[in-house]
Amino acid sequence: MRLDRALAHLERYPFHMPGHKRNPDFGLPGAEIDITEIDGYDDLHAPTGVLARLQADLAALYGAGASFLSVNGSTCCILATISALCKPGDEILIARNCHKAVYNACFLNRLQVHYVEAEFDPTTGFYTRVTQAALDEALAAHPEVVAVVVTSPTYEGYISRLHCSVPLVVDAAHGAHLGLAPWLPGRMEGDAVICSYHKTLPALTQTAGVQVYDSSLAPKIKRYMDMYETSSPSYVLMNSVAKMADLVADPAAFETLQAGLLKLYKLPLEHLRLIQADDPTKINISTLHCNIDGNALAHRLRACGIEPEMSDRIHVICMATVGDTAAGFDLLARALREIDCTLEPGDWPVAPLPLPPRHLQSWQVPAGEPLPYQQAVGRIACETVFAYPPGVPMIVPGEEITAAFVQAIQAAKNSGTVLHGTAGGGAERICCCVLTKE
Template sequence: MRSLNQKEIPLYTTLLNHFSKSPISGHVPGHKYGSNLPNNKEIRHSFSEILKLDVTEITGLDDLHDPTGAIQDAQILAAELYKADETFFLVNGSTVGNLAMILATCSSGGKVLVQRNCHKSIMNGIELAGADPIFLSPQVHEEIGVPTSISKEQVKLALHQFEDVQAIIITNPNYYGISSSLEAIIHYAHSKKIPVLVDEAHGAHFVVGEPFPKSALLMEADVVVHSAHKTLPALTMGSYLHVKSNLVDKEKVAYYLRMLQSSSPSYPIMASLDIARYYLASFSEQDIKNVNQNIERLVLELDTIEEIEVVGNGKNKDPLKLILRSTTGLSGYELQQKLEEQNVFVELADPLNVLFILPLSHDYSFHDMISRIRKAVHNSAIKPNNLRITTEILFPMNINKLTLNFLEQNVYEVEEIQIDKAVGKISAETIVPYPPGIPVLIKGERISQEVVEYIGGLAALGARFQGVDFTKKNTIQIFKVDTEKELQH
């Protein structure tokens, strides 16, 4: 195997070299290197360059599902940068990485500890595996009002209560960039020969070091998934899956990735993952300092705008995550609407906050952004702020299981009822405000009064829910379980 270095961009360079030979395409895709497009100047201008790199698995361009050339080299360089045993390129987002790591470690009926404020893809993976989730409720950030991390004590208690746990699945950092030290949990899990799988989607840039939080890979997690496209210059859906473990079978991970990922993987996405790794590797200590100083100047400027405040900054917080809150009583959704009137689009809004994801750039100018934010909130009328909607009611500090686990759910019929009559029933659908994609109710959970009120409160404020239209019909799908006796095992 030839020697590689981080200054190379092997896959991207291979694609450029291929196109430089003026190849004749007798293969897919049908745009033929961007030459076969509608006779429209705007379309040709926008798409022609990127389509030169949009090819398929022909001679010399390697194969994601059996890499031996440029793709293999690009993945090796990524593994070296992240200090992983092996890194896999993902073209179906972190979702496919989460699914693969769960399927590779969990089996039907097996128990898995899972952080309750996980992404919906984690729950989808557990359902596909037929595993039995045991939920660990996270702490709630007092100032921001969002769930954060779990503790070693919770893990120890759960492992004392439940035997034969196959894996522990942790989400770190949360969507808002709040991170937690995982060393104690990982060390304890490894003492029990249990692998720790970490959805670190929002931490692909942590590898550059302080002032960013520590990556789970450096804390010896077994499998870590990164959404490169969230904070790095990668195309949407470009992600990494890293394995660094003696407890997880890398071949099983590769097997499920071959099963779950497209058989026609996007070369532009893969090339962008190669470029994103190269971009990170090129960062100097001075570049990192400049990034942080640039963001600090941004925060100081925003502090001069009386109608808003920056919240949540502090230790173990990703500087790229900027959380703003109205000081005039606006909800996060109302503040989002005002910002969008000035064509400022945030990552998400919640009842209290809006979240910006800032660029990992040492020379980015925030001047226009500050000016538009100032204009958006100028002279906002002050009104009473009675918003106290918090996820704390959803995640009481205890250990829970589904009332009906995924294997049992197939036994029962489903019916649709009015949501205000659903308290005490068992949900037959998962309800997900999106973003951030964290289920407030999971299929198989019992519906509480608090959850019904929380969902209603979010809907009234303008939250968007993915995959369901219950807010229009005010109905919900439930399992038809006649008596509690049926659920006793």
């Protein structure tokens, strides 16, 4: 029996967890199917029934040898996969634009981190793809690397198609929809591919999974998924994945999305620019050549009844999925036309942020002290600072705080971009230390 059908037949009185007992008097949405691992409803950590079938359905959907479900988001999958592939002290190669969860996994496992950088497009201000040549060069420079981690697609929708002789982990958190309709780019390929179902498919927030294509890695990844994932996985969340997998198995589910995007990208705009990356469902609205920045554009879109995915100094991202309607696309098109008519030409300078010099691995860095950014130049960062979303670090522990980095922080802050620091510094201060020679 499928999970959603099994949950429709909860007929025994619940003298078990959770404490709400499915009592409707509490008014808790979803409580009617919120159960624990009771008889007949399987156990995600040792699945043999409805949850085993769900994971088999997901593996079939993505053409994988195995699929492991996460109700702790892609973060859990990233931590588990990197832990499975590496032991303390190992060398790992990661794309510099990886999500903070990748850096956290490297910190927890005390890995020796090397970087490969995505290409920077000065015409858009976006980091785009990691090239095969750049990956090959980085691996040749670091022959002891035991695994590679890249982000593909990126937040803006750029896709890197890569291969290498060591296990390749693809953080495709924003690519769960790829390959599910013939007009979409093909699914990501790697030894382990991590997808956030909730980001781009009709599943509830926190749902994700690891698709394992190298069967020899499956037992190791399963072991660490059991360690990092909650021992009380939500049946409400898992049920949403079951319904999602059934829905998107039919490519016709994506027809409204395709029609809406085709119409939107033909929109005549004079000042704003729609930048279509490899994944067309990421609608990048560039303000690079007009007299408004991305955060101001996001504010005006909200006034038109639209909440975008993110904004920064040079662009706004709107995400389109199978959940969108023709009316929603029309609302966005109308808002963009109305705003565009009020704008004038302008230019925002863009340049890649130089990679800060690194003096220590993140796990070697002491606690440090918080200082205003200007006073911290020349010191070593003791925390990660990032704009969220998307959660890509601007600096990580062990890297030198440079004047260029401080200027980038100031520009982001002035434009209204939200900055976070893992030690609480964020937009005003950074936790740092003086590098001492022993």
